[in-house]
Amino acid sequence: MARKQSDLGSLGTDSSTEQGGGLRPSDLIDLPESQQKIAQWMLNQPECTLTEVAANTDMDEGDALITLYELMEQGFVQEIEVEGETRYRLRLASREGSKQISQTIQQILAPGKPLAVIPNPSGTHTVMAGSSFELCVTVSNKGNQSALIDIYIDEVSQLLRQWCESPYERIALSPNSTSEVVFQFQVPPQTVPGNYTYLLVVDAPQHYPEDTPIRYSQRLQVLPAIEDAVRVSDATLTVSPASSSRNAIAIQPGQLLQVSVLVDNRSNRVDRFWLSCSDLEEGWWGVRYPEGLQLPGLVTTADGLDLNPGAKGEILLFFNPPLNAVAGNYIATLRLQSANNPDFVLLDAVYLQILPVYLLNVELRTLLGRVRRLAGVFEVRLTNDGNTARELVVYATSLDEDELCTYTLEPNQVRVLPGSDANVGLQVKPTKWWCRPLYGGGRPINFAVGLEDRQQMPLPKDLPQGTLV
Known part of the structure; x- marks a missing residue:
C-alpha cells in the first residue's frame, strides 16, 4: 500500500502542521547546534540514558544534561523512570512529522546516493502471536531522473510473505520526491514463538542499476500470545x-x-x-x-x-x-x-x-625468501578459532635499524568469520640494492607482521616475524 508523495525541497515548511507538543521538522532545523545534535541522535533511539547521550554526541554529561532540560522545556524530550533509572525519550509531533524528520536525517547520512531508504521498524521488531504489525518503508529519490522503484519482501522469506497482505509494491518517483509504502502483516495465532528473519529489497533496475538492489535484513521476534483468562486448574x-x-x-x-x-x-x-x-x-x-x-x-x-x-x-x-x-x-x-x-x-x-572467545592464529609462510632483483613473496594466513567475526588491518614493519624495503599487502584489510581463515599476500621489495654485499651469503632483512582490529578486540601478543635474504 503506497502512501502520498511529497516534495523533499519543501521539507519542514508546511505551515498547516499542528502546533501541539512534540518535535516537528521546522523545529529541528531551527534548534541550536547542541540541541540539534542530541535530537538527531535520539531519533533512532527508543529511549536512552544521560551517559549514552553524552557518549554519542561528544559532550560531557553536564552539558548534555543542560541541553536535555532545554529540550524538555520546549516539549521535545520526555523524562521517564525505568526500573529506578532516569531515561529520556524524544517526543515527535505526529507520525507524518516523524517521517519527515527521518527523511531530513537520512539525506545527511547518505550523501551522493540516488535512493535513500528508511524502513520503520528497522532491524528487530517484536509482536505477539495472533497480532498484526506494519512495516513502513520511506523511499526518497535524490537523483536527477524519475525512477520506477520496486519494494518487496524477498522470496527467500516465504513465511513472512505468506503473512503479508501484499508483499510486492511498485512506486514511481520524480527527482527530489519521496513516498511511503506500508506492508501489513498478520501473524497467525498458532505461530511458534521465536525469531523469524526476512529480507526487504528496494530495486530500481531500469533507472539506477548500479546502485540497486538495496537489501535490508530484518528480524521479527514472535512472543507467546497472552491469554485473556487463566483457569485456576491450569498448570x-x-x-x-x-x-x-x-x-x-x-x-x-x-x-x-x-x-x-x-x-x-x-x-x-x-x-x-x-x-x-x-x-x-x-x-x-x-x-x-x-x-x-x-x-x-x-x-x-x-x-x-x-x-x-x-x-x-x-x-x-x-x-x-x-x-x-x-x-x-x-x-x-x-x-x-x-x-x-x-x-x-x-x-x-x-x-x-x-560470551565471546578471541582466538586468532597468525602464520607467515615464505614463498620466495632469497632474491637478487625481485621482491620477496610471503603469505600471511589468519585463522579465526574464536566465535566472533574479526575485521583486521594487516601491515608489516622492519625490525632493522635501516629501512631497506617496502612492504605491500594485498588485501590489507580482511574480515574473518568464526571458524574460517583468510590469506593475505605480502611482497617485500628491497629499495637500496647498493647495500647488498658483494661476497658471502647475502644480507638478511628482518621484518614483523602487525595487526589492528577495527573493533578493538584483543589480538595475539606474539606475531610472526620473517627474514628476506
Missing part, C-alpha cells in the same frame, strides 16, 4: 534462574548450564507433562525428568513428568552450546505440553548470552 511453571532481555544468563561455549523448571499440576486429574525448546538446535539442550518418588504425590517416568492432582515436580533443563557457538544473545522458548489437554501449552523463555 503453572516456574523457571530458575530467572532471566530477561536485560539480564541474560552468561555462558561460555562448551559450558553446561542447568535450569530448573518447576511444574505445578493444579487440576484434579493425574497428568503427564513434556518440556521442549523450539528455538535452539537439539545439540544445544537436553531434558532430564526425575526418576522414582522424589516428592510427595509424584510418580515419574523417564520420558515425561507424571504428577498427581495438586502435586509439583521438577524438570531439569540443560544448555550446552557447542564450542563453535557464535557470540551473541539467544532466546530459548520453553514449551510445556500436557497429556490431558494437548491444546494447552505453557510458554516461557530463557535468555542466554554466549
